[in-house]
Amino acid sequence: MDKNQIHGTAIFTLLSMAVMIFSSATLVQCAVINLWPKPRIVSWPLPLATLLSPKFIITSPNHRYLSTAVYRYLHLILTEHHHPLVIPTVNLTNGSVVQSLIVTIHDLSAPLVHGVNESYHLKIPSTGVEASLTAETAWGAMRGLETFSQLVWGNPSHVASGMEVWDWPIFEHRGVMLDTSRNFYNVEDILRMIGAMSGNKLNVFHWHITDSHSFPLLLPSEPGLADKGSYGPDMQYSPKDVTRIVQFGLEHGVRVLPEIDMPGDEVAPGCWKADPEIQEFLSKDGSLSEILEMFLNSTFPYIVSMNRTVVYWEDVLLDQTVRVNRSLLPPESTILQTWNDGPNNTKAIVSSGYRAIVSSADYYYLDCGHGSFIGNNSKYDQGNAGNTGTGDSCLSFTYVHRGGFQLVVGGTAKPSSSKSSQRRGIDFPSPSVSVFPFLEVVSSSLRPL
Known part of the structure; x- marks a missing residue:
């Protein structure tokens, strides 16, 4: 040969x-x-x-x-x-x-x-x-x-x-994200996902556990969060469930990276302004960006003191309305995960000296375009409209990694359960596409030579 x-x-x-x-x-x-x-x-x-x-x-x-x-x-x-x-x-x-x-x-x-x-x-x-x-x-x-x-x-x-x-891998971070806030998936489904990831040599399960839609994580110290925030008592993850998922991941060489949104992905600034304490702060010439900086100043040092690297979504620096000063996030302790504006935000992040995890919605959000956000319209089946990732578009995004962006540490694809209007098994988070074949595409995209 x-x-x-x-x-x-x-x-x-x-x-x-x-x-x-x-x-x-x-x-x-x-x-x-x-x-x-x-x-x-x-x-x-x-x-x-x-x-x-x-x-x-x-x-x-x-x-x-x-x-x-x-x-x-x-x-x-x-x-x-x-x-x-x-x-x-x-x-x-x-x-x-x-x-x-x-x-x-x-x-x-x-x-x-x-x-x-x-x-x-x-x-x-x-x-x-x-x-x-x-x-x-x-x-x-x-x-x-x-x-x-x-x-x-x-x-x-x-x-x-x-x-x-x-x-040996090109990228140290090769991930798949699953949103269990918008749509609950049982533990067995999550384990099947991790098993399939391992077969494709992907190594990070980004578990988007909670968000503004639901809080399915049962915390013994704050049981009311899941009691009031989950979709129901049968749609919660107990400490035993979390331990099982983490252990299963380790047995398959897959690291579990939890995401607990605070306060939530879709909490609009108007919701913040409705709070009396925030109203008082704003009345004294304060800003929402300053409030976010106060939050970061109370959490970032603690995380770093535990010898951990903090991963934020890109919005913390790039959002047009609420963002923090770059000086609060030293690049040596911070990784930013991109999801918006294709390769442009990735370029902006790495140009500022930050490491980046690519999760561009235009490329790595798989099967977007269905469900209550956009509607069950067949024009989205081909992945040519809206926030839609397909196999070809996922692969085409590899040019970003080969374009001199040495600070890109990898990528995370997202089976778009956030766009599904109904709960389904992990094979079919939306009506159009099975997740597992896309894991092969993601694996190929993150291992170019």
């Missing part, structure tokens, strides 16, 4: 993905294994495959979360017997049967934090019985396990051999 095909750097659109999956016999004759998302470097000079032992094992260091992932992938590898639509044309090696995968971790204590090393090196020899997976951290090993699982197919199981993979 031509080296450029092996090490190719193309970002696939939905159309090209369809061609790869449903192509004619010409592609069937090619020795191609489509790994997803595409690793940085794949070396497979000869199209070889080896039988995988039915007693195949994975040996790894003991780790609270990696050990769970090893068990999960071992079960998948031994029981799935995946039959790809395009079966790789390979030469089966004689005699060798892969008996085990040996996992080696350099830093077993590294926590799952922003910027953690997720690199790995996977080697499956053409002879011998052992494959090897070497990673800097447990989280990189999880990415390598996903890759290995995609190299196994058939019944009896075969695995590609004579292959090496070196992989």
